[in-house]
Amino acid sequence: xxxxxxxxxxxxxxxxxxxxxxxxxxxxxxxxxxxxxxxxxxxxxxxxxxxxxxxxxxxxxxxxxxxxxxxxxxxxxxxxxxxxxxxxxxxxxxxxxxxxxxxxxxxxxxx
Amino acid sequence: xxxxxxxxxxxxxxxxxxxxxxxxxxxxxxxxxxxxxxxxxxxxxxxxxxxxxxxxxxxxxxxxxxxxxxxxxxxxxxxxxxxxxxxxxxxxxxxxxxxxxxxxxxxxxxxx
Numbered sequence: 001x002x003x004x005x006x007x008x009x010x011x012x013x014x015x016x017x018x019x020x021x022x023x024x025x026x027x028x029x030x031x032x033x034x035x036x037x038x039x040x041x042x043x044x045x046x047x048x049x050x051x052x053x054x055x056x057x058x059x060x061x062x063x064x065x066x067x068x069x070x071x072x073x074x075x076x077x078x079x080x081x082x083x084x085x086x087x088x089x090x091x092x093x094x095x096x097x098x099x100x101x102x103x104x105x106x107x108x109x110x111x
Numbered sequence: 112x113x114x115x116x117x118x119x120x121x122x123x124x125x126x127x128x129x130x131x132x133x134x135x136x137x138x139x140x141x142x143x144x145x146x147x148x149x150x151x152x153x154x155x156x157x158x159x160x161x162x163x164x165x166x167x168x169x170x171x172x173x174x175x176x177x178x179x180x181x182x183x184x185x186x187x188x189x190x191x192x193x194x195x196x197x198x199x200x201x202x203x204x205x206x207x208x209x210x211x212x213x214x215x216x217x218x219x220x221x222x223x
Contacts (some may be wrong), residue, residue, distance in 0.1 A: 033211060035130055035211075035214075041216065042201060042214040042215060043154065043201070043214045044214070045211050045212070045213055045214075050213050075223045087153050087154075089153070095211070096160055097159065097166070097167065097208040098144065098169065099146075099154075099156060099203075099212060100156065100201070101145070101153030101154050101155070102153055103152060103153050104151075104153050107159040108176045
């Protein structure tokens with residue numbers, strides 16, 4: 001089966017940098033995605049890593065190490081609007097390319 | 112461009128009833144997936160359809176079924192509703208099975 005672990009909660013102040021780690025176990029790894037979800041809203045796609053290395057999209061960056069079954073999402077220059085839950089999700093080719101999600105990391109940004 | 116649209120946005124049912132949830136993918140997207148999200152947890156995969164065929168199924172009972180239509184829209188059906196089926200049901204679409212999935216706002220289903 002598949003499983004993902006990420007911290008349940010992170011608190012930081014505006015302007016700070018936050019790193020959300022994700023470790024995974026899967027039999028048919030195809031890529032690691034990150035989604036942001038505000039309370040009451042839908043998950044919004046942030047980034048996707050299929051190969052090792054760093055992907056940068058504005059203030060957000062995502063990293064993948066397939067040999068370590070590990071990835072992280074880096075949030076820079078934190079803003080109040082970044083307060084949300086962040087989910088890592090692995091794409092499992094063995095099961096119709098479904099996404100298996102972690103439990104989510106709740107990020108609270110304080111003034 | 113319109114994103115993934117789902118209807119209805121909210122629904123209240125009683126135990127034993129059935130429900131049909133609808134999803135229209137982003138234009139040009141041929142793959143549709145359904146997920147169930149219970150409060151405080153990550154979404155759980157239910158089904159994936161691509162080119163009108165089922166391509167994946169999660170660990171859900173046979174009370175859950177789905178289909179995809181020629182225009183790539185999709186329906187999720189749940190029979191004999193249980194209290195535990197109360198959740199946010201999310202639909203996600205992608206161009207094909209290799210591209211990132213984009214989610215709709217979901218249908219919040221409450222079972223009384």
